[in-house]
Amino acid sequence: MLKLATDRLYMRPPLMDDAAAIAAALSNFEVSKNLAFVPHPYDISDAVAWLERQPALAHPFDQKFAIFTHEDQFCGMTGFTNKNDLPSLGYYLHPDAWGKGYMTEANWALIKWLFDGPGAPKIISGVFDYNQASMRVQKKLGFQTVSQSVMHSLAQSKDFAHIDTELTQSAFENAAPTLSELRKDT
Numbered sequence: 723m724l725k726l727a728t729d730r731l732y733m734r735p736p737l738m739d740d741a742a743a744i745a746a747a748l749s750n751f752e753v754s755k756n757l758a759f760v761p762h763p764y765d766i767s768d769a770v771a772w773l774e775r776q777p778a779l780a781h782p783f784d785q786k787f788a789i790f791t792h793e794d795q796f797c798g799m800t801g802f803t804n805k806n807d808l809p810s811l812g813y814y815l816h817p818d819a820w821g822k823g824y825m826t827e828a829n830w831a832l833i834k835w836l837f838d839g840p841g842a843p844k845i846i847s848g849v850f851d852y853n854q855a856s857m858r859v860q861k862k863l864g865f866q867t868v869s870q871s872v873m874h875s876l877a878q879s880k881d882f883a884h885i886d887t888e889l890t891q892s893a894f895e896n897a898a899p900t901l902s903e904l905r906k907d908t
């Protein structure tokens with residue numbers, strides 16, 4: 723099975739066994755409100771339905787990874803969705819895993835895997851304009867703001883201003899810290 727590892731985390735494609743942990747994270751409105759396509763309320767049947775749609779082996783531009791500590795604690799999810807033949811990055815962590823630098827660390831490994839292996843002309847992403855923590859994660863990895871748009875939040879049933887971002891391999895290599903620099907003493 724495809725597996726990525728960092729100092730503190732490992733990632734592998736999501737499995738049906740992850741349904742309860744995914745539901746525990748995405749049922750929290752503080753998580754789902756920042757994600758365009760996650761409804762609220764959200765329960766385990768939503769997680770099972772999502773997992774059933776995940777192929778065993780996805781195209782790299784559609785590859786998702788569940789994130790765990792090396793002690794097998796589920797932290798969240800990151801990965802790509804193919805949008806017009808480009809990988810679009812999306813991610814979330816359970817609130818218990820926030821504030822430790824985990825998302826920057828996990829995304830660093832994911833992006834390095836894509837650029838060094840399968841390759842991509844660029845990665846696209848974005849944040850609702852109020853989401854400073856996610857914007858900070860992207861800036862640390864080298865993402866640049868390219869445009870502004872409006873995006874619907876399913877959980878909030880409302881449209882919000884959205885900052886559209888993108889990352890090229892050279893911007894990633896210039897801006898992204900090495901893994902040891904990403905380590906935070908917690």
Ligand SMILES: CC(C)(COP(=O)(O)OP(=O)(O)OC[C@H]1O[C@@H](n2cnc3c(N)ncnc32)[C@H](O)[C@@H]1OP(=O)(O)O)[C@@H](O)C(=O)NCCC(=O)NCCS
Pocket residue numbers: 752753754756757813814815816819820821822823824825826827848849850853854855856858859
């Ligand atoms: C966004 C999210 C993934 C961040 O995860 P995380 O592991 O806490 O992120 P990191 O610790 O790697 O980095 C967060 C950075 O944002 C900063 N930050 C956190 N809250 C902030 C705020 N309210 N305003 C400004 N900066 C903030 C942190 O200080 C940190 O920067 P630093 O390393 O320079 O100190 C997490 O909060 C989450 O899952 N939120 C809900 C879902 C979500 O928003 N997904 C992204 C959708 S675009």
